[in-house]
Amino acid sequence: xxxxxxxxxxxxxxxxVWLLLRPRTFQVLxxxxxxxxxxxxxxxxxxxxxxHTAPILDPGDPGSITWHADPVPQALxxxxxxIGFATTALLLVVLLALRGLxxxxxxxxxxxxx
Amino acid sequence: xxxxxxxxxVLPIVVPLVVGALLxxxxxxRRVARITLACVSxxxxxxVAISLLYLTSDAAPYIWPQGVGVYAxxxxxxxxxxxxxxxxxxxxxxxxxxxxxxxTLVYSIxxxxxxGQPFHxxxxxxxxxxxGAFLTGDLFNLFVFFEVLLAASYGLTLRGAGEPRVRxxxxxxxxNLVASLMFLVGVALIYGMAGxxxxxxxxxxxxxxxxxxxxxLDAGAAILGVAFLVKAASWPLNFWLPGVYSVAxxxxxxxxxxxxxxxxxxxxxxxxxxxxxxxxxEALFYIGVATLVTSTIGMLSAKHxxxxxxxxxxxxxxxxxxxxxxxxxxxxxxxxxxxxVSALTSCTFFMxxxxxxxxxxxxxxxxxxxxxxxxxxxxxAYGVKRPSVYELPEAAGIAIPAAMAFLGMMFTACALxxxxxxxxxxxxxxxxxxxxMIGGRTSTPSWVLAVAIVSSGFAAIIALSRIxxxxxxxxxxxxxxxxxxxxxxxxxxxVLLCLALTVLAEPVMRYLGSTARSLxxxxxxxxxxxxxxxxxxxxxxxxx
Numbered sequence: 001x002x003x004x005x006x007x008x009x010x011x012x013x014x015x016x017v018w019l020l021l022r023p024r025t026f027q028v029l030x031x032x033x034x035x036x037x038x039x040x041x042x043x044x045x046x047x048x049x050x051x052h053t054a055p056i057l058d059p060g061d062p063g064s065i066t067w068h069a070d071p072v073p074q075a076l077x078x079x080x081x082x083i084g085f086a087t088t089a090l091l092l093v094v095l096l097a098l099r100g101l102x103x104x105x106x107x108x109x110x111x112x113x114x
Numbered sequence: 115x116x117x118x119x120x121x122x123x124v125l126p127i128v129v130p131l132v133v134g135a136l137l138x139x140x141x142x143x144r145r146v147a148r149i150t151l152a153c154v155s156x157x158x159x160x161x162v163a164i165s166l167l168y169l170t171s172d173a174a175p176y177i178w179p180q181g182v183g184v185y186a187x188x189x190x191x192x193x194x195x196x197x198x199x200x201x202x203x204x205x206x207x208x209x210x211x212x213x214x215x216x217x218t219l220v221y222s223i224x225x226x227x228x229x230g231q232p233f234h235x236x237x238x239x240x241x242x243x244x245x246g247a248f249l250t251g252d253l254f255n256l257f258v259f260f261e262v263l264l265a266a267s268y269g270l271t272l273r274g275a276g277e278p279r280v281r282x283x284x285x286x287x288x289x290n291l292v293a294s295l296m297f298l299v300g301v302a303l304i305y306g307m308a309g310x311x312x313x314x315x316x317x318x319x320x321x322x323x324x325x326x327x328x329x330x331l332d333a334g335a336a337i338l339g340v341a342f343l344v345k346a347a348s349w350p351l352n353f354w355l356p357g358v359y360s361v362a363x364x365x366x367x368x369x370x371x372x373x374x375x376x377x378x379x380x381x382x383x384x385x386x387x388x389x390x391x392x393x394x395x396e397a398l399f400y401i402g403v404a405t406l407v408t409s410t411i412g413m414l415s416a417k418h419x420x421x422x423x424x425x426x427x428x429x430x431x432x433x434x435x436x437x438x439x440x441x442x443x444x445x446x447x448x449x450x451x452x453x454x455v456s457a458l459t460s461c462t463f464f465m466x467x468x469x470x471x472x473x474x475x476x477x478x479x480x481x482x483x484x485x486x487x488x489x490x491x492x493x494x495a496y497g498v499k500r501p502s503v504y505e506l507p508e509a510a511g512i513a514i515p516a517a518m519a520f521l522g523m524m525f526t527a528c529a530l531x532x533x534x535x536x537x538x539x540x541x542x543x544x545x546x547x548x549x550x551m552i553g554g555r556t557s558t559p560s561w562v563l564a565v566a567i568v569s570s571g572f573a574a575i576i577a578l579s580r581i582x583x584x585x586x587x588x589x590x591x592x593x594x595x596x597x598x599x600x601x602x603x604x605x606x607x608x609v610l611l612c613l614a615l616t617v618l619a620e621p622v623m624r625y626l627g628s629t630a631r632s633l634x635x636x637x638x639x640x641x642x643x644x645x646x647x648x649x650x651x652x653x654x655x656x657x658x
Contacts, residue, residue, distance in 0.1 A: 020288075020292065020323050025284065028288060029276075032288065032292070032295075035292070035295050036291075036295055039295045039298050039299055039302075042299055043297075043298060043299075043301075043302040045306075046302040046305055046306030046592065047306075051433070056500070072305065072311070073302065073305065073306075074300070076254055076298075076302070076305070079254070079258065080298055083258070083261045083294075084294075084295075086265070087261070087264075087265065087268075087287070087291055088269055088291075090287065091284070091288065092293065094268075094272065094280060094283055094284050094287060095284065096282050098277075098280045098284055100283055101277045101280055101281075102277060102281070102383075104482055107284065107285070107288075107342050109277065109281040
């Protein structure tokens with residue numbers, strides 16, 4: 001499972017970085033989104049991967065990392081998703097404003113001379 | 115009384131949060147109420163910051179005997195709950211931040227807060243993010259406060275709109291989003307290896323890791339460091355800064371004076387707390403020197419005041435980072451003194467830039483070099499003045515006589531501050547830095563940095579006098595702007611404050627010296643945060 005997970009995170013991150021370096025604003029936006037998916041999955045994996053390990057304690061249950069998932073990375077991921085969502089939305093607005101102001105979707109606001 | 119004083123720690127976060135939210139609901143038409151509320155909030159923060167400065171010093175040993183105050187936000191003990199930690203460094207940064215934002219606020223009242231957008235709320239959230247980043251003792255919380263700070267700064271950068279602001283704002287947002295993602299990866303790696311996010315707890319746990327885990331933890335710390343370096347505008351991650359700072363509205367650029375310093379603060383804080391000071395390494399030195407060199411070249415090439423000032427911000431960051439990279443403990447206190455001076459300088463200088471811009475009649479303002487050239491002939495052909503987004507109506511009000519003389523004097527004061535000439539405190543700051551570098555334990559890097567600092571000072575003389583002559587002595591037609599007392603007063607007061615810093619350099623350096631000592635011996639801080647002592651005195655807590 002770890003290998004599949006790691007490959008998934010790697011592919012997401014690599015595609016994200018590639019798109020981020022493209023000249024069109026929409027590609028940059030998608031690149032950022034993919035990168036943030038990769039980051040979120042990465043944070044999640046830092047709580048160790050496992051099955052049937054809900055982070056819920058029953059009464060009298062002392063709790064152990066072997067049969068309970070670590071709740072902290074899950075909380076971190078939630079926070080990161082919310083913040084990333086909000087900032088991406090803001091970036092989308094700025095992107096559209098730049099498109100409207102300059103008439104091009106190049107990140108520098110003008111086409112590179114051929 | 116002591117129980118109440120303990121709650122002071124949380125005020126720098128709560129006050130701007132509440133006031134910023136309230137300001138959203140106050141109608142634009144109730145301008146007096148809005149301004150009063152915003153001013154009360156800033157002055158409260160200033161008061162709280164100064165009290166914390168006093169309470170953490172040796173003069174007031176009765177509530178925090180070690181000079182370290184801990185505040186558990188949810189009432190959960192560290193390392194499980196999130197704590198705020200206040201020590202001398204935090205108190206200094208809080209005070210500096212409050213001074214910068216208060217003067218920015220007063221300055222903005224004169225002209226800049228008029229056009230529609232929620233300037234006051236954003237400024238409050240910006241200070242909330244800054245204060246939170248200085249106070250927090252938890253890595254993930256640091257991320258959250260960085261995001262608060264950044265979100266507010268995105269809004270502020272775009273303020274006033276116009277194509278250059280939107281274009282550079284897009285770059286600014288993108289770069290900082292990537293930096294935030296790196297921050298998250300770093301934090302996640304550190305948590306995965308050490309199992310804690312509390313900075314004080316981390317210090318102890320890092321030491322007991324196996325070499326393999328330790329290597330991964332260091333990798334996490336390095337990724338985190340890159341995120342901080344983006345914030346601290348270090349070369350080669352700083353190409354966004356001159357553009358963004360020079361197109362941003364004057365009070366916005368002034369309020370960003372602390373935003374670059376927070377990156378340096380985070381490096382210093384985490385580097386010393388995790389006892390990674392030795393590992394911070396030579397890399398930081400070379401990065402700092404490269405920043406210094408590029409900023410020097412940038413200063414010499416800058417054609418506009420705002421761009422020049424943006425490069426002086428880079429220059430100060432280069433000096434700070436390189437002196438941190440020398441790993442010489444004797445340099446920490448002078449570096450902090452220089453940090454204070456440079457934060458005040460960039461705030462004052464950017465505010466002044468907003469005024470000198472109004473003296474130009476014909477030239478297009480800010481960032482003319484960045485504009486596409488194709489529109490130029492059209493405006494000229496029709497004999498129309500280029501439409502400017504920066505134009506605001508000259509506000510009516512009490513005007514200051516001899517406006518140009520005032521501007522010239524303030525420009526000279528700011529130039530002296532940047533260059534580091536007496537009687538401004540840039541001189542003792544740079545002198546102390548140079549003395550620390552070549553006074554005792556000398557090495558080749560120290561000499562390199564000393565030479566770089568002195569030559570960047572010479573370059574600053576050339577660049578600033580050239581721009582100053584063009585601004586004030588040139589024969590080109592310039593109109594004398596009407597200055598309002600409200601916008602001139604913060605500049606004059608900040609310059610006076612700087613003069614006071616020169617006079618009081620000795621006690622300030624003594625305080626900074628004790629700050630540096632406690633930074634380099636973080637055992638006390640770690641013990642205080644992790645001990646349960648402070649929790650027992652919490653009101654309402656069961657007696658032991």
